[in-house]
Amino acid sequence: MSVRERLSGNEAIAHAMKQIDPDVFAAFPITPSTEIPQYFAQYVADGKVGTEFVTVESEHSSMSTCIGAEAAGARAITATSSCGLAYMYEVLYVAASMRLPIVMAVANRALTGPININNDHSDSMGARDAGWIQLYAENNQEAYDNYLQAMPIGEDESVRLPVMVCQDGFITSHAVENIELCEDAEVKGFVGEYHPENALVGHENPLAVGPYDTCPYYMEHKVQQAEAMKNAKARILKVASDFEKMTGRKYGFFEEYRMEDAEAAIVVIGSTAGTARAEVDILREQGKKVGMIKVRVFRPFPAEELAAALSHVKAVAVMDKSEGFAADGGPLFHEVRSACYDLPQRPMMIDVVFGLGGRDCATTDIERVYNRLFKMIETGEVGPVYNHMGQRDLREATV
Amino acid sequence: MSMTEIRWHGRGGQGAKTACLLLADAAFASGKYVQGFPEYGPERMGAPITAYNRISDTRCTIHSNIYTPDYVVVVDETLLKSVDVTAGLKETGAIIINSERSPAELRPLLNGYKGKVCTIDARKISEEALGRYFPNTPMLAAAVKVSGVVEPERFVADMRASFGHKFATKPQVIEGNMKALQTAMMEVKEG
Numbered sequence: 001m002s003v004r005e006r007l008s009g010n011e012a013i014a015h016a017m018k019q020i021d022p023d024v025f026a027a028f029p030i031t032p033s034t035e036i037p038q039y040f041a042q043y044v045a046d047g048k049v050g051t052e053f054v055t056v057e058s059e060h061s062s063m064s065t066c067i068g069a070e071a072a073g074a075r076a077i078t079a080t081s082s083c084g085l086a087y088m089y090e091v092l093y094v095a096a097s098m099r100l101p102i103v104m105a106v107a108n109r110a111l112t113g114p115i116n117i118n119n120d121h122s123d124s125m126g127a128r129d130a131g132w133i134q135l136y137a138e139n140n141q142e143a144y145d146n147y148l149q150a151m152p153i154g155e156d157e158s159v160r161l162p163v164m165v166c167q168d169g170f171i172t173s174h175a176v177e178n179i180e181l182c183e184d185a186e187v188k189g190f191v192g193e194y195h196p197e198n199a200l201v202g203h204e205n206p207l208a209v210g211p212y213d214t215c216p217y218y219m220e221h222k223v224q225q226a227e228a229m230k231n232a233k234a235r236i237l238k239v240a241s242d243f244e245k246m247t248g249r250k251y252g253f254f255e256e257y258r259m260e261d262a263e264a265a266i267v268v269i270g271s272t273a274g275t276a277r278a279e280v281d282i283l284r285e286q287g288k289k290v291g292m293i294k295v296r297v298f299r300p301f302p303a304e305e306l307a308a309a310l311s312h313v314k315a316v317a318v319m320d321k322s323e324g325f326a327a328d329g330g331p332l333f334h335e336v337r338s339a340c341y342d343l344p345q346r347p348m349m350i351d352v353v354f355g356l357g358g359r360d361c362a363t364t365d366i367e368r369v370y371n372r373l374f375k376m377i378e379t380g381e382v383g384p385v386y387n388h389m390g391q392r393d394l395r396e397a398t399v
Numbered sequence: 400m401s402m403t404e405i406r407w408h409g410r411g412g413q414g415a416k417t418a419c420l421l422l423a424d425a426a427f428a429s430g431k432y433v434q435g436f437p438e439y440g441p442e443r444m445g446a447p448i449t450a451y452n453r454i455s456d457t458r459c460t461i462h463s464n465i466y467t468p469d470y471v472v473v474v475d476e477t478l479l480k481s482v483d484v485t486a487g488l489k490e491t492g493a494i495i496i497n498s499e500r501s502p503a504e505l506r507p508l509l510n511g512y513k514g515k516v517c518t519i520d521a522r523k524i525s526e527e528a529l530g531r532y533f534p535n536t537p538m539l540a541a542a543v544k545v546s547g548v549v550e551p552e553r554f555v556a557d558m559r560a561s562f563g564h565k566f567a568t569k570p571q572v573i574e575g576n577m578k579a580l581q582t583a584m585m586e587v588k589e590g
Contacts (some may be wrong), residue, residue, distance in 0.1 A: 032439070062402040117439060139462070171462050175436035176423045178458065274460030356441075362463040 002180040002247065009137070009172035012144040012179055013079070013105045013165070014039035020151065020189035021049045023074035023194075026065035032169040033107035037079060056191045059084040063091040063102075065077065066282050069098040071209045073199030077102065081169055082109035085123040089130070089219035095162045096131025096227060101154035101194075104132075107173040107323075108270070110357040119169040121269060125331050131225055132298040133163040133232055136272045141179050142193040143199050143202020145249055146296070148182065151191050152239045158259050160232040168271040169185070169357070182247060190246055203229040203346040204360025229300045236297055253302035255294040256309055258284060264373035265310060265347075267336050268319040269295045272354075272361050277317075279366035292371055295332065303339035310340055315348045315373040317399075329353075329386045348382045351399050354389040365390060372399050402455035403464045403548050408484050409474035414535030418474070419450035419563065421539050422548075426454045428557040429549045434459060447482055449579040456547045470546045473497060474521075474538050479508045495541050495587070497521040497534050502590025517545050519587045528579035529572065536576050537583035539587045551584060579584040 006013065008344035014036050017025070025044075029366035052069075056062045062078045071074035081283045085106060095102050106124050110116040124134060133154060135142040143165065148161040167173055182190070197208035213221060233253070255273070258280050259265060263380040266276050273294035283290045293309060295302075310316055318337070319329025329337075340346050348367065352369055355361045368389065377380055389399040405422070409415025416437040420464035423435030434453040440446075451465045469492040473484050476498045485494060496505055502516040509516065521537035529536075545553050559579055562573045 006423060006433060050464060139460070162502050168462070170439050171436070174439065175434055175462070176420055177434050178427065178432050269460035274462050278459075278461045363461060365463075 001002065001186050003180060003267050004237060005179050005181050006176050007140055007179050008035070008174055008176050009140040009143045010035040010107065010174065011039060011149055011165075012140040014043070016106075016144050016147040016187070016321065017077060018043045018049055019184050020148075020191050022051055022077050024052045024054060024066065024076040026054045026056055026062040026069070026076065026078045028059050028062045028078075028080070028084065029386040030059070030081045030107055032173045033079045033081040033084070033105065035173070036105055036107070047200075048355060059087040060091060063088040063095060066102045066104075067091060067095050067098065067100055070095070070102050071098060071199065071204065071207075072201045073196055075194040077103040077104065079107070081107045082117075082123045084364070085127060088126065092127055092132060094129040094210070097221065099160040099228065101151065101160055102105065103147070103150045104128060104162065104164050105197060106166040107169040108166050109169040110152060116357040117169075119171050120321045120356045120358070122167075122259055122356075124162050124166050125322040125324070127164070128299060128331060129334045131161065131229070132299060133161050133229070133236075135161075135163065135165050136269045136298060137165070137167040138271055138294060139172050139347070140167075140175070140177050142267070142296070142397060143172060144179060144181065145251065146241065148187060148190060149239045149243055149251070151194070152233050152242070155194055156235045157197070158230050159235050160233060161225075161228050164271075170272045180247070186246060189244070232238070232300050233302065234301075251296060253295070253297040253305050253358070254309070255296065257292040257294065259291035259293065259309060259313075261289055263289040263314045263377060264370055265291045265293060265313045265316050266319055266366065266369060267293045267295060267306070267310075267316060267332065269332060270296065270321060271318065272321065275361060275363055277364045279290070279363040279370070282363070288370070288374070298332070301339070307339045308342055310336075310347055311343050311345070313347045315376040317352050317369045317373055318348050318352045319369065320351055323353050323356060331373055348376050350376070350385050350387060352387050352389050359390045361390065368399055402453055402459055402472070403546060404468045405452040405454070405470045405472065405542065405546065405548075406468040406474045407450040407452075407474065408478050408482055409447050409448055409450070410430075410444075410478070411446045413474050414452045414533060415448055415474045415538075417473075418535035418539040418542075419452055421535075422452050422542060423454075424561055425543065425549050425554050425557050426452075429553050431455065431548070432458045435464070438464060447478055466498065468492065470542065472517050472538055472542050474534050479505070485509050487513040488512060488514065493517055493545050493589075495545050496517065497538055499523065501570070502588055506590070515545075515589060517587055517589045518540065521583065521584055524579050524582045524586065528582060529575040533579075536579045539578040540583035541587040544587050545589070555581065559565065
């Protein structure tokens with residue numbers, strides 16, 4: 001039985017956390033994820049959860065607290081954004097390499113320089129090589145649903161990796177929308193309890209964690225970690241299938257929207273996918289063959305599957321909500337284009353960097369991207385590959 | 400798909416965001432799909448802020464700001480001088496302004512806007528009902544009355560429940576807010 005509610009994305013995440021009732025929440029506030037520990041602190045004060053709520057003095061410490069707790073055999077969570085995530089950088093790698101399936105909610109926000117509190121994906125994209133599984137949400141419902149699936153994915157013995165559950169700061173974290181919630185008992189049954197085989201304390205076979213790793217062993221551990229990330233693909237699909245049985249809501253590595261006969265396609269992450277979906281419907285009514293792919297799982301990267309989904313398309317625009325400063329495109333573009341390299345017939349492909357620091361992206365902006373793709377198809381010329389959209393600029397707009 | 404888009408203009412601390420979220424609550428209670436979201440920036444007391452509602456019969460997936468609203472609600476009259484409040488406002492819609500002045504007096508300040516202009520003296524209503532100046536409740540009521548996004552009787556009943564929840568620890572303000580709500584629905588002037 002689902003419960004119809006209206007919640008912001010942050011409320012939805014906090015509600016999922018309450019239903020799971022984890023052992024430890026290590027909390028340090030940062031906009032726009034601050035509401036998550038704020039709501040959770042109320043649950044603690046009201047006795048609605050049995051969680052040990054640890055308030056710390058920095059994000060480096062909140063992640064370190066999660067690492068200590070999870071290594072001891074507890075289920076530990078936290079939430080962060082932007083500079084908070086950046087401040088965790090060192091220990092993100094520790095969590096992943098110790099194979100501790102911590103779950104962290106991220107309300108994506110631009111990184112400082114200049115300071116900005118609004119949404120883009122530069123924080124979690126900056127951590128894309130840290131060894132964490134990354135799930136991204138379009139709206140409050142997906143943030144909630146991804147959160148419920150995160151522990152069954154990360155804690156599985158074939159995976160044992162930490163998971164970031166990302167949503168767009170403010171755009172969905174602070175937007176109240178309709179949502180269907182699961183009953184508490186359903187969540188408890190689905191997420192289950194966490195009983196690691198080995199842990200620092202309370203076990204017959206105590207585990208040493210975090211020792212020095214010499215040359216003869218370090219590489220083996222890294223390869224095991226890489227294998228775990230590959231294994232996560234099957235586990236993500238299995239958990240999605242179980243989740244669909246419980247809720248009727250379907251998840252995969254990505255969502256294909258009206259892609260069957262699409263000639264022009266956009267690949268995008270997060271809330272912009274919803275805006276793109278509305279524009280796809282408008283253009284389809286005009287007889288234009290357009291489609292959209294919304295990437296939900298960025299780590300592990302579903303390269304073969306994405307390539308297959310794009311194999312019949314003539315022109316693709318990958319929309320990056322982070323600027324990787326690689327001088328030739330953002331991170332999503334690099335990976336999507338690389339994924340398509342082995343296709344016998346590759347689509348034309350461009351990158352559109354957009355929405356940095358909260359720059360708004362409306363349906364009319366999506367229309368501009370499709371118009372660029374139509375022009376590419378019409379002329380057979382790719383034109384400029386690496387584009388920025390929406391900025392005030394003296395250069396001629398390429399999108 | 401019929402969708403109503405509403406843009407709120409206020410100043411930090413006046414409760415425009417709260418009114419926007421309460422409208423989303425009320426529309427949700429009446430069975431609608433809703434979005435209620437503020438536009439965040441370097442906020443501080445008194446700075447201009449914007450908030451948005453989308454209300455529809457099916458889920459709206461668009462996650463951008465609203466550029467062509469059906470209705471605009473101005474919680475602080477002084478914003479008329481500094482913010483282009485009628486930007487993109489549909490002429491089939493309306494603008495609702497917190498002011499003791501009449502719609503006819505304000506129309507010349509609205510960049511030639513030809514649609515409906517409504518005013519409501521939220522200060523007077525709030526001070527009489529609550530003893531203090533909280534413009535958001537009267538502005539919310541005026542927005543519901545003018546836009547018709549929620550059936551008025553249903554709205555009043557839902558808001559009583561909503562205030563009961565919101566002010567569980569200070570029930571003495573519930574009646575005052577209900578009075579402000581009902582007075583505003585009667586006193587909003589259309590021109």
